[in-house]
Amino acid sequence: MRVFVTGVKGQLGYDVMNELEKQGLEGIGVDIDEMDITDADQVNKVIKEAAPDAVIHCAAYTAVDAAEDNEEICRKVNAQGTENIAKVCEELDIKMMYISTDYVFNGQGERPWEPDDKREPLNVYGQTKYEGELAIEEHVKKFFTVRIAWVFGVNGKNFIKTMLNLGKTHDHLTVVNDQTGSPTYTYDLARLLVDMIQTDKYGRYHATNEGICTWYEFACEIFKQAGMNVSVAPVSSDEYPAKAKTSI
Numbered sequence: 348m349r350v351f352v353t354g355v356k357g358q359l360g361y362d363v364m365n366e367l368e369k370q371g372l373e374g375i376g377v378d379i380d381e382m383d384i385t386d387a388d389q390v391n392k393v394i395k396e397a398a399p400d401a402v403i404h405c406a407a408y409t410a411v412d413a414a415e416d417n418e419e420i421c422r423k424v425n426a427q428g429t430e431n432i433a434k435v436c437e438e439l440d441i442k443m444m445y446i447s448t449d450y451v452f453n454g455q456g457e458r459p460w461e462p463d464d465k466r467e468p469l470n471v472y473g474q475t476k477y478e479g480e481l482a483i484e485e486h487v488k489k490f491f492t493v494r495i496a497w498v499f500g501v502n503g504k505n506f507i508k509t510m511l512n513l514g515k516t517h518d519h520l521t522v523v524n525d526q527t528g529s530p531t532y533t534y535d536l537a538r539l540l541v542d543m544i545q546t547d548k549y550g551r552y553h554a555t556n557e558g559i560c561t562w563y564e565f566a567c568e569i570f571k572q573a574g575m576n577v578s579v580a581p582v583s584s585d586e587y588p589a590k591a592k593t594s595i
Contacts, residue, residue, distance in 0.1 A: 349373045350544060351399035353384060353432070354406030358503030359446065359495075362537035363403055370541055375399060378406070384428030394435045401442035401544050404432055407476070411450070414471040422475045429479035433486035443483060444491040444544055449528070449553075451477045451494065462494070462551035480551075491543060492551045497565075500533030506562070510569045514577045524563035524581030529555035 350367055354360035355376035367374035375397045382393045384406055394402065408414060408424040429445060436443040450473030451466045468474040483490045499505040513520055531554070539554055560568070563581040570577045 348401065348545065349375060349397070349399045350541075351394060351397050351402045352376045353382070353402070353404050354378060356503070357405060358500035358505060359498060359533045359536060360403075360405035361502035362500055362533040363405060363540055366534075366537040366541045372541070372545075384431060385423045387431045387434075390428075390431040391435050394432070395439070399441060401444070402432060402436055403444045403446070403540060403544060404429060405446050407446065409472070411470060411472045414475070418471045418475075421471055422478070425472070425475035426478035426482060430482035430486065433483045433490075437486040437488075440489075442489040442491070442544060442549075443487045444493060444540060445479060445483045446540075447480055447492050447494045448473065448476050449494055449496040451480065460494075460553065462492075462553055489547070489549055491549055493540065493543070494551070494553050495531060495536060496555055497528040497530045498533050498536065499530060502533075506530075506565065507569055510566050511573060511575075514570055514573070514575045517577065519578045519580065520566065521580045521582045521587070522563040522566040523584050523587050524561045525583050527559055527561050529557070529559050530565055531555040 350372055352360055352363050352367070352374055355364050356378040360376065360378075364374045364376045377393065383389055406424070406428065408417075408421045414421040433443060449460065450470065451468050452460050452464060452473075453467040453469055466477050466480070468477050480492050483492060497506070499507045510520075535556055536554055543552075561581075563579060566579050570579065
């Protein structure tokens with residue numbers, strides 16, 4: 348099986364490529380240098396030349412706060428870029444897996460989100476990822492939409508690396524304690540995605556590791572395991588300056 352993977356310089360795409368190799372599958376990886384997903388002609392050319400059996404689309408604009416000031420480029424990447432890929436997958440009649448996010452929901456309520464719950468994003472990033480979901484649903488018959496959250500891995504930027512870097516220069520930090528999620532290791536996630544792409548169980552999915560915590564609790568555990576003496580104080584989201592509205 349030949350699997351075309353976008354965003355291979357990011358933490359998830361990197362692990363997906365490694366997992367494909369481990370499972371004896373052929374991975375064809377690209378990042379922006381090899382294929383600008385906002386360029387429809389280039390997307391069409393590169394994917395058709397690769398002739399894959401499936402596409403795992405990991406590339407995305409993921410800077411949630413920056414997206415509020417850069418809505419046009421965020422939409423070009425997350426919505427138009429996804430549609431460009433979806434149209435080629437439709438033409439070739441191949442599987443497409445779209446990596447989405449919990450930000451497509453409004454964050455209200457007390458229970459975990461279900462895959463078919465109403466999508467009601469609160470910020471630009473979430474809205475553009477929602478538009479990407481609509482594009483794949485419109486154009487691709489054999490689609491997987493996999494929503495992920497709170498990911499961390501060896502490659503790329505993530506919350507763990509941010510905390511560890513801050514801990515080197517700060518004795519005291521404040522971290523929000525009213526947002527809850529499931530920290531998810533990209534190594535584990537990549538195994539799930541590669542297993543899933545080999546099936547025909549199409550549809551929407553939510554994929555995280557087990558367990559839940561707040562960002563504050565996550566930060567405390569990071570410093571504990573790293574053996575770093577950093578004081579962490581919990582604060583509410585209202586006390587933490589952020590441009591983008593986020594789910595709680």
